[in-house]
Amino acid sequence: MTKLKVGAALMVADLKTHRDWLVDGQRDLEIQDFFSPNNLGDAAGDLITAAKNTLQGYSGRLGIHGPFYDLPLDCHDPEMRIIVQKRMQQALDIAAKLGATQMVLHSPYSTWDYHNLDSDLTSREAKISRVHETLSPVVARAEEYGVVLVIENIEDKNPFDRVILANSFNSDFVRVSLDTGHAHYAHGATGAPPVDYYVRAAGDRLAHIHLQDADGYADRHWAPGQGSINWQAAFEAIAEAASQARLVLELRDSNDVMSGFEHLLALGLAE
Structure with missing residues (x-):
């Protein structure tokens, strides 16, 4: 099987620790500080400067x-919609200043949706319309900036829902993200399919993957090897269906990035 290059999702404060590994391999990187409202708008300036300074030589x-x-x-x-749009556009402005070309959004689909959206003939269409x-x-701003929006599964029990949502925009700048731990939680706790099914459901629309291990009960963000995900099956599906996707370790403790990477390396899955 083809080995896949693995990078990391990190806060700006953690970039220095992993800089050499990221730059030497020119690995995929996701900067995470901007999920917080406290780091948007004018508050983003120092973080952007710090990230650029640390990542000199990164391409x-x-x-x-x-x-x-x-x-x-x-x-x-x-009125709430206006607030959401403002925050998303602030984040896109930050992405443009950093030279980032992807931004992760959270799926709107819940476990409740899985059991209720098909109770009438209009609910699914109405949700997509909203x-x-x-x-x-x-x-429109993402297209202008060249930033691809990727929709990450959170509670999604049906792996096809957010794929259909992404495709409904008919834009190369709206695609799909997968969080392996969220999928494994949904599999164990709500009866969703296993992780590799989520990969194949998205196929070549899958542009981004958060790699984290879990136990099928909660959202753990453990390093690969600490939980019960079948990494062989997951990576085989990625290599077959979405080898172009960005792969980043998204762990609760950034100090575990190297041990998680080394576990995947030892399995012959990553490089």
């Missing part, structure tokens, strides 16, 4: 995690 594929706290993509309230009302100006 790999760079992305950021977009904001998500209290920011539903499927807003019913038009997301379009929220994201259309954000997508």
Whole structure:
């Protein structure tokens, strides 16, 4: 099987620790500070400067995690929609200043949706329509900046829902993200398919992957090898269906990045 290059999702404060590994391999990198509202707008300046200074010599594929706290993509309230759009556009401005070409968004699909969206003939379409009302100006700015928005599974029990949502924008700048630990949580706790099924459901629309291990009960963000994900099956599916996707270790403790990487290396899956 083809070995896949693995990078990391890190806060700016942790970049220095992993800089040589990232730069020497020009590995995929996702900067995560900007999911917090406290780091958007004028507050982003020092973080942008620090990231650029630390990453001199880096020319790999760079992305950021977009904001998500209290920011539903499927807003019913038009005034709330304005707030969501503002925060997303602030994050896109940051991505442009950093030279990032991806931004992670959180899926609007919940476990409740899985059991209720098909109770009538209009709910699915209405949900997608609300997301379009929220994201259309954000997508336009993303296209202008050359930043691909990738929609990450959170509670998603049906691995196809956010793929259909992404495709509904008919834009190369809206694609799909996969969090392996979230998928494994959904598999163990809610009866969703296993991780490799999520990979194949997205296929070549899958542009970004958070690698983290879990136990099938909660969202652990453990290093690979600490939980029960079948990494062989997951990486085989990625290599077959989405080998172009960015792979980043997203761990609760950034000190575990190298041990997680070395576990995947020892399995013959990563490089």
